[in-house]
Each structure stands twice: as C-alpha cells, then as structure tokens.
Amino acid sequence: MKYLLIPLFCLISFITNAQKHFDISLKKQMDSVMFLDQKYRDTLTWLMTPDKVAAITKKLGMSASNAINHYNKLQKNIDSANTNFVEGIFKQYGYPGKSLVGDSTSEAAWHIIQHSKRIDDYIPIIKKAAEEHELTFRLYAMMLDRYLMNKNQEQIYGSQMTMRTLKSTKINEWIVWPLKDPKRVNALRKKAGFKDTVEENAANLDVKYRVIKLDDIIM
Incomplete structure (x- = not known):
C-alpha cells in the first residue's frame, strides 16, 4: 500500500502545482489587452487595401489619408498604454506564457511587444519563453525577423x-x-x-x- 501511494501523491502534487501556476485573473487582463491591441488594426488594414478602401472611407465619412491618420493616432495611444502594462507584467511574472495564462492567451504579450518600439529590450524574454515552450516558437521567429529588419539586417x-x-x-x-x-x-x-x-x-x-x-x- 505504501508503494501505491507514492505515484498518487506525485500526481496530486503535480496537479496542485499546475493550478498554482495558472492565473485566471491575469488571463482575463491579458485577454483584454489583446482585444485593445487589435481594436483599430483591421480598419487600418482595410484603409490600405485597394479593393476595400472606397467602401471603408464611405462608411467612415472621411478621406483615406485623414482616416489613416485618425486611427493611427488612436491605436498608437492604445499601444503605448498596453506596452506599459505588459512591462509591469514582465517585472512581476516574467513572460505570461502557456502555464500561467493558457495556450491562446500566451500570445497576447507577444502581440503587444511586436507592435511596440521595445522589441530590442524584450526579444531576450520572448526568446526564453519560446525555448521553454511557454510561447509558440513561430512567434519568436517572426519577432526575430522584425528585429533584424528594424536594424536593416x-x-x-x-x-x-x-x-x-x-x-x-x-x-x-x-x-x-x-x-x-x-x-x-x-x-x-x-x-x-x-x-x-x-x-x-x-x-x-x-x-x-x-x-x-x-x-x-x-x-
């Protein structure tokens, strides 16, 4: 009986530790940040797509250039606030990856940094998260490409x-x-x-x- 209890104890310990790692409150916060990250990006994409720009400018009631400037400003303000928030998360938790916020939400912090001017500062954290399987490696590869492009490499x-x-x-x-x-x-x-x-x-x-x-x- 003593020997049968050891695996059971290990399993319970593993489940308990996993539950401690997952943070539902942080997941909700990261989901909200992710929503804001995408708030105006579809509109900006449509405004730069030839076969969609006429319909979207008619709907918005402004020229393409004015609309791009307007929504760029709105999105930049959001991006700045999101970056500040994620920087605080990094200081407190490290990268909020799969074990902490779940598989899909683990991409949220990546999106914020990918759309910021702070890739140089945080790509080591992104790399570490990918190597530890807390973030899909493909996303790190995309950030590495952008990092290199930004440096004209x-x-x-x-x-x-x-x-x-x-x-x-x-x-x-x-x-x-x-x-x-x-x-x-x-x-x-x-x-x-x-x-x-x-x-x-x-x-x-x-x-x-x-x-x-x-x-x-x-x-």
Missing part, C-alpha cells in the same frame, strides 16, 4: 514585408524584406512551425515574392 524566416523604394525601379512598393539564406528559408520556416512557404505567405498578403538584396534597396 537580413531576416531569417521571411515573415516580414515592408514598403521600400528599389534602386532599379525607383518605385515605392511592397517587398519581402531581404533574406539571409533564400535557398534554405522554406526549410527554416518549416522547422520553426510555419505552415506555408515564403512564396505562399507573400501571395496571401498580395505581395509578389522575389529575391531582393539589401543593396537593392534605397535606405
């Missing part, structure tokens, strides 16, 4: 697209930011957890993929 996974002027055309256009290893990018994407290729990802966002080097871009 080649990205690894091909997740970042931006509007730039090419030296050859002198036209400001959407491109997939230059890749460190174009030949291996899809293998790297698969290993990181992406379900599509760099070509498919670009096509889904109406961007024509082609290999571009840093030297091809007017910085």
Whole structure:
C-alpha cells in the first residue's frame, strides 16, 4: 500500500502545482489587452487595401489619408498604454506564457511587444519563453525577423514585408524584406512551425515574392 501511494501523491502534487501556476485573473487582463491591441488594426488594414478602401472611407465619412491618420493616432495611444502594462507584467511574472495564462492567451504579450518600439529590450524574454515552450516558437521567429529588419539586417524566416523604394525601379512598393539564406528559408520556416512557404505567405498578403538584396534597396 505504501508503494501505491507514492505515484498518487506525485500526481496530486503535480496537479496542485499546475493550478498554482495558472492565473485566471491575469488571463482575463491579458485577454483584454489583446482585444485593445487589435481594436483599430483591421480598419487600418482595410484603409490600405485597394479593393476595400472606397467602401471603408464611405462608411467612415472621411478621406483615406485623414482616416489613416485618425486611427493611427488612436491605436498608437492604445499601444503605448498596453506596452506599459505588459512591462509591469514582465517585472512581476516574467513572460505570461502557456502555464500561467493558457495556450491562446500566451500570445497576447507577444502581440503587444511586436507592435511596440521595445522589441530590442524584450526579444531576450520572448526568446526564453519560446525555448521553454511557454510561447509558440513561430512567434519568436517572426519577432526575430522584425528585429533584424528594424536594424536593416537580413531576416531569417521571411515573415516580414515592408514598403521600400528599389534602386532599379525607383518605385515605392511592397517587398519581402531581404533574406539571409533564400535557398534554405522554406526549410527554416518549416522547422520553426510555419505552415506555408515564403512564396505562399507573400501571395496571401498580395505581395509578389522575389529575391531582393539589401543593396537593392534605397535606405
């Protein structure tokens, strides 16, 4: 009987510890922050989508440029408040990952930092969370790509697209930011957890993929 109780005790201990780790109050707070993070982003996306801009500007009753400026300002104010909140969470808990707030909510803090100007400060925390399986590794890969792009360095996974002027055309256009290893990018994407290729990802966002080097871009 003594030996049968040991596994049962271990199981109860494991369940108790898991329950202590999960924080329903923090989960609700992070869900609210995530909602605010997305509040105006769909509208801004539509305002920059050629086949939707006419309908959305008519509905809003303002020009596209005025609407973009208006909603950008609103979203930036939200993003600033969200970043301050998440910074406080990091100080208190570290990264609020899967064991603390659940699988889906574990992405909330990532979204806030990805949309902030603080990636340089917090990408080590994001990396650690991904390595400890508290955050989906694919998301860290996306942040790493953005971190590299922000520093005018080649990205690894091909997740970042931006509007730039090419030296050859002198036209400001959407491109997939230059890749460190174009030949291996899809293998790297698969290993990181992406379900599509760099070509498919670009096509889904109406961007024509082609290999571009840093030297091809007017910085």
